[in-house]
Amino acid sequence: ALHLAKAQDGKSLEDFQKVYNAIAEKLRDEDEFDGYIGYGPNLVRLSWHVSGTFDKNDNSGGSFGGTYRFKKEADDPANKGLQNAAHFLEPIAKKFPWISHGDLYTLAGVTALQEMQGPKIPWRPGRVDADEKDTPENGRLPDASQDGSYVRHYFGRFGFTDQEIVALLGAHCLGKTHLENSGYEGPWGAATNTFTNEFFVNLLNENWKLEKNEAGNKQYNSEKGYMMLPTDYALVQDGKFRKYVEKYAKDQDAFFEDFKSAYVKLLENGIDFGKLGKAYVFKTLDEQDS
Numbered sequence: 001a002l003h004l005a006k007a008q009d010g011k012s013l014e015d016f017q018k019v020y021n022a023i024a025e026k027l028r029d030e031d032e033f034d035g036y037i038g039y040g041p042n043l044v045r046l047s048w049h050v051s052g053t054f055d056k057n058d059n060s061g062g063s064f065g066g067t068y069r070f071k072k073e074a075d076d077p078a079n080k081g082l083q084n085a086a087h088f089l090e091p092i093a094k095k096f097p098w099i100s101h102g103d104l105y106t107l108a109g110v111t112a113l114q115e116m117q118g119p120k121i122p123w124r125p126g127r128v129d130a131d132e133k134d135t136p137e138n139g140r141l142p143d144a145s146q147d148g149s150y151v152r153h154y155f156g157r158f159g160f161t162d163q164e165i166v167a168l169l170g171a172h173c174l175g176k177t178h179l180e181n182s183g184y185e186g187p188w189g190a191a192t193n194t195f196t197n198e199f200f201v202n203l204l205n206e207n208w209k210l211e212k213n214e215a216g217n218k219q220y221n222s223e224k225g226y227m228m229l230p231t232d233y234a235l236v237q238d239g240k241f242r243k244y245v246e247k248y249a250k251d252q253d254a255f256f257e258d259f260k261s262a263y264v265k266l267l268e269n270g271i272d273f274g275k276l277g278k279a280y281v282f283k284t285l286d287e288q289d290s
């Protein structure tokens with residue numbers, strides 16, 4: 001059965017906005033991380049990785065239990081590099097001890113996306129920390145060296161459509177790959193910390209060449225120094241995915257709308273929020289500057 005979300009006694013929008021603001025202010029403060037990319041992309045990746053372990057067949061994994069805090073999940077080779085995001089969040093967890101880890105990891109991704117000028121992401125609290133024994137085994141996160149049918153099958157586990165898969169992968173407009181983390185290398189020059197539809201524009205407009213990188217892994221490189229993973233490039237090789245790449249390359253508003261819906265679905269997969277009321281939509285720091 002789905003996990004039942006539990007209301008945090010007496011906590012309201014204002015309390016969660018305070019957590020949002022603490023994360024957002026720390027993001028502005030610590031802007032030098034990773035060649036001045038900042039922690040935003042890393043926090044977004046963490047929110048996806050803690051949710052991407054979900055398996056609808058037995059309702060295991062997913063963002064509910066906050067099991068990333070346990071060694072087995074944090075040490076998953078697929079999570080290499082996310083120690084930075086986890087370390088960034090430690091003082092936030094100390095300042096707001098009442099928030100669950102699952103709520104903190106997902107709220108941090110929402111905060112990072114909104115502060116990087118992405119869409120407003122409605123967010124619901126109520127995840128409850130699970131025991132260490134409930135930590136999913138390693139190996140549930142995707143393999144970047146694969147093709148379109150692999151990507152479609154992988155996301156089928158969450159019940160995602162082709163359109164949701166393409167929208168979600170648009171998050172690869174953020175940050176970069178790091179050879180020491182994943183065996184793929186991306187140039188600092190092309191990395192960004194602003195949420196746009198450029199992942200789709202680059203996929204369609206650049207001249208991509210398949211090359212072996214220093215770790216011996218194949219990746220697509222362009223003359224401008226951009227890179228794409230094989231799973232990224234699969235989105236233009238596979239006809240059914242390609243039509244959504246073309247849609248989002250032309251229409252950033254459509255991309256923002258569809259990304260928001262798919263990202264909420266990813267973060268809430270496996271959780272029954274019941275009658276806990278509607279989602280919160282947080283103000284950005286800029287919107288609060290009085």
Ligand code: HEM
Pocket residue numbers: 041042044045048080081142143144145151168169171172174175176177178179181182183184229231263
């Ligand atoms: C087919 C599915 C996916 C694959 C194979 C994949 C693979 C990867 C790889 C290999 C990296 C580089 C990690 C590193 O070297 O530091 C990466 C980074 C990243 N991924 Fe994905 N990813 C997938 C889906 C997603 C989704 C669904 C999201 C969010 C909605 C996402 C968000 C990010 C972000 C923001 C980064 C940059 C992190 C940073 O700069 O530290 N990815 N991904």
Ligand SMILES: NC(=O)CCn1cnc2ccccc21
Pocket residue numbers: 172173174175176177186187190191225226227228229232
């Ligand atoms: N603009 C770039 O060359 C990097 C964009 N990019 C493409 N695939 C990615 C996967 C993860 C992070 C950034 C990615």
